[in-house]
Amino acid sequence: MSSEENKRDPERGNDAAPEEEAAEEIQAPEGDPAAPETEVESTVAPEVAEEESISAADGDPVLEVDGFAVLAEELEATRLERDQYLDALRRLKAEFENSRKRQERERVRILSMASERLVQELLPVLDNLDRALEAGGDIREGVQATREQLAEVLAEEGLLPVASDGQPFDPNVHDAVMGQPSEEHEDGTIIQTFQRGYLLNGKPIRPAKVVVAKQV
Numbered sequence: 001m002s003s004e005e006n007k008r009d010p011e012r013g014n015d016a017a018p019e020e021e022a023a024e025e026i027q028a029p030e031g032d033p034a035a036p037e038t039e040v041e042s043t044v045a046p047e048v049a050e051e052e053s054i055s056a057a058d059g060d061p062v063l064e065v066d067g068f069a070v071l072a073e074e075l076e077a078t079r080l081e082r083d084q085y086l087d088a089l090r091r092l093k094a095e096f097e098n099s100r101k102r103q104e105r106e107r108v109r110i111l112s113m114a115s116e117r118l119v120q121e122l123l124p125v126l127d128n129l130d131r132a133l134e135a136g137g138d139i140r141e142g143v144q145a146t147r148e149q150l151a152e153v154l155a156e157e158g159l160l161p162v163a164s165d166g167q168p169f170d171p172n173v174h175d176a177v178m179g180q181p182s183e184e185h186e187d188g189t190i191i192q193t194f195q196r197g198y199l200l201n202g203k204p205i206r207p208a209k210v211v212v213a214k215q216v
Contacts (some may be wrong), residue, residue, distance in 0.1 A: 006008040009212070025068070056174065061105040080083050100148050118153075118157060121153045121156070122150070122153060124149065125146055125150045125153060128142065128145065128146040128149060129143070129146050132146060143158070153211075155169075157198050157200075158201035159198055159199070159200050160198065160199050161196050161197070161198055161199075162174070162192040162196065162197035162198060162199060162204070162207070162208045164190050164197065164208040164210050165190055165191070165192070165193055166189065166191075167189070167190050168188055168189060168190070169188045169190055169210070169212050172196070172204060173197055173199070173206065173207055173208060174190065174207055174208050174210050175197075175205050175210065176210060176211075176212045177194055177203075177208050177209050177210065177211060178211055178212075179211070179212050179214040179215075180212070180213060180214065181214050181215070182214065182215075184212040184213075185213035186213065186214060186215075187214060187215040188212060188213065189209040189212070189213045190208075190211065190213075191210075191211050191212070191213045191214055192210065192211040193208055193210050193211075194210065194211070195208065195209040195210070196208055
């Protein structure tokens with residue numbers, strides 16, 4: 001019996017194994033925690049990932065820090081550019097002021113030299129007047145010669161008399177002191193000069209005071 005039971009036991013054991021495996025296969029879906037977790041992860045994972053991506057995009061402190069850093073760099077660059085422009089403007093202003101001062105000094109120097117030269121040229125005229133006064137008697141010839149000499153010196157500096165007697169009245173260079181009826185002259189003709197006018201380098205510096213003819 002024992003030998004037969006032993007023979008049967010292996011067969012029984014072989015028969016029991018498929019039954020236990022079948023039972024395990026049947027119970028595995030009910031008790032295996034892996035399958036439900038896999039299905040839950042497959043359905044929840046995209047939503048969780050999407051929520052994480054949204055939260056990261058909306059309030060990620062790293063991105064905010066990077067944005068502030070970029071703004072700070074741009075602000076600093078703008079300040080440096082501003083300082084450069086201000087510095088260039090200050091240098092330009094200083095150069096302009098220095099140039100203006102140099103021109104003013106040069107103008108004063110030229111005027112001083114011109115005045116000095118003019119005085120030196122007028123000194124001989126003054127000497128001739130002194131000689132004429134010392135001579136006594138009729139000094140008309142001496143005064144006339146001195147005046148001509150003075151006129152020549154001033155002409156070299158650009159001083160010329162304004163033509164007046166017998167000329168048409170010109171308000172730019174003439175000043176009509178009075179009008180006088182005249183049948184011998186056309187209307188507006190200068191018939192007398194009270195005071196001679198002068199031009200300096202073509203520019204009127206004193207108008208001539210004249211009497212202008214009027215038709216009766």
